[in-house]
Each structure stands twice: as C-alpha cells, then as structure tokens.
Amino acid sequence: MSKILSTQMSGLFQRIIQSEEEAIEETARLLAQANVGQGNVYFACFGELQPIEIKALEKTEPFANLSKWTPDTPLTDADRVCIFTASCEDQEALNLAKELYEEFIPFAVVAPEQQSDNNELSNLAYTYVSTKVRGGILPHPVKLGERIVIPHLMAALFIYEAIKLNYDEIIFDDEL
Numbered sequence: 001m002s003k004i005l006s007t008q009m010s011g012l013f014q015r016i017i018q019s020e021e022e023a024i025e026e027t028a029r030l031l032a033q034a035n036v037g038q039g040n041v042y043f044a045c046f047g048e049l050q051p052i053e054i055k056a057l058e059k060t061e062p063f064a065n066l067s068k069w070t071p072d073t074p075l076t077d078a079d080r081v082c083i084f085t086a087s088c089e090d091q092e093a094l095n096l097a098k099e100l101y102e103e104f105i106p107f108a109v110v111a112p113e114q115q116s117d118n119n120e121l122s123n124l125a126y127t128y129v130s131t132k133v134r135g136g137i138l139p140h141p142v143k144l145g146e147r148i149v150i151p152h153l154m155a156a157l158f159i160y161e162a163i164k165l166n167y168d169e170i171i172f173d174d175e176l
Contacts, residue, residue, distance in 0.1 A: 001138065005149065008137040012151065013158050015132045024159060027108040027127040028166030031080045035065055035171050039078030042069035046093050049084040049110075049156050056160065063164055064171055075100070081107040082163070086133075086152040088113040088121040097124045110159050112152060129163075131155035 034041045043066065045053045056063035067073075075081065081100055085093040088111045097120075100107045106126045112133040115122040122128040133155050136147025 004138060008149075009151065009154060012132060012137065012155055016130075016155065016158060017162070019132070020129050020159070021162075023127055023129045024162045025166050027082065027110075027129055028163050028170060030106055030108055030127050031082060031163070031167055032170040033106070034078065034080040037078035039076060039080060040067040041065050042067055042073065042075070042079060042081045043084060044069050044081055044093070044096055045084040046090050047086050048153055049086055051153060052084050052156055052160050055157065056164075061164075064168065071096075075103065075105050077103070077105055079105060081105065083107060083109045083111075083121075083125075084156050084160075085109070085111050085121070086156075087111065088119050094121060097121055100124075110156055112155075129159055131159060 031041050041063065043053045043056055043063075045051075053069070056066050057068060069081070083093050083096060093109075093111075097107065097109065101124045108127040108129070109121050109125040110129045110131060111121060112131045113119050113122070114130050115128045117123070131152065133150065133152050136150050138147060138149045
C-alpha cells in the first residue's frame with residue numbers, strides 16, 4: 001500500500017504543478033506586496049489545515065513577514081492574507097473572504113475545488129490555487145468501492161512550500 005500511496009501523492013503533486021503553477025506564482029507576488037506597502041502577511045488556516053500556519057511561523061524556516069492571524073486581528077489594505085481551507089464552502093473561510101473583499105484587502109485562497117462561477121470563494125479571491133483533492137486516493141483494503149487517505153493537508157503543504165519558494169525569491173532578490 002505504501003508504494004501505491006507514494007505513486008498517488010506524486011501524481012497529485014504533478015497535477016498541482018501542471019495546472020496551478022501560474023496561480024502559485026501570482027499568490028507569491030500578491031503576498032510579497034505586503035513587504036512593499038509596510039504591511040504584514042497572514043495565513044488564515046481553517047480546520048485540518050491549521051498546521052500550515054504553525055509550519056510557516058516556526059523558527060527553522062519561517063515565512064518572512066508572516067504574523068499570526070486570529071479573527072480579532074486588525075487588518076489594513078497594506079496587509080495580505082492567504083486563506084487555507086479544506087472546502088470552499090467552509091463558512092468561517094467564506095465569512096473572512098467576504099470581510100476582506102468588502103474592506104478591499106487583497107487575499108489569496110488555497111482550497112480543493114476548482115475555480116468556477118459556482119465557487120464563491122474563488123470569485124472573491126484575488127488569486128486562487130486548487131489543491132486538486134477530490135476525495136480519497138487509496139482503495140479501502142476491506143470495503144470495496146470506498147476510498148481512504150484524503151490528502152488535504154499534504155497537498156496544501158506542498159502548495160505552501162511552492163508559494164514560499166517563489167515568495168522568498170521575490171523578496172530576497174529585491175534585497176540584493
């Protein structure tokens with residue numbers, strides 16, 4: 001099963017890069033704007049994607065200019081926010097997106113669903129990256145027809161790392 005998992009995850013990462021590379025680069029540029037405007041970058045991570053903020057704030061490889069976000073954080077138009085959610089229908093994520101949109105605070109979204117007219121979160125966001133996770137990726141060993149291992153966190157962490165690589169290139173290249 002481990003080889004199947006490895007193959008499935010590799011395929012997922014390839015699909016993300018093939019179809020979302022431009023959106024990842026746009027997201028990095030959007031977040032880098034906070035550095036120019038004396039703002040902060042915030043990650044609003046919902047549900048099972050909360051570990052992304054912990055990873056980004058850690059001391060070994062912190063995401064430059066990232067501040068901890070809470071629902072009470074006062075935001076300005078110089079700030080940039082990236083929302084990570086395991087569903088575009090997550091009510092907390094949607095409420096934040098609507099608030100940011102109404103306050104003209106540019107933000108990005110990382111979520112599993114494709115960008116579409118029916119995806120309100122994608123319509124509100126300045127940039128939108130799909131994790132391409134549509135459900136389980138491995139067949140259940142006992143229950144035929146069921147799939148297990150829903151890799152929301154792994155796909156979102158992969159996208160986070162891709163955004164960080166591009167972001168670091170932008171902000172640290174300007175310092176040279």
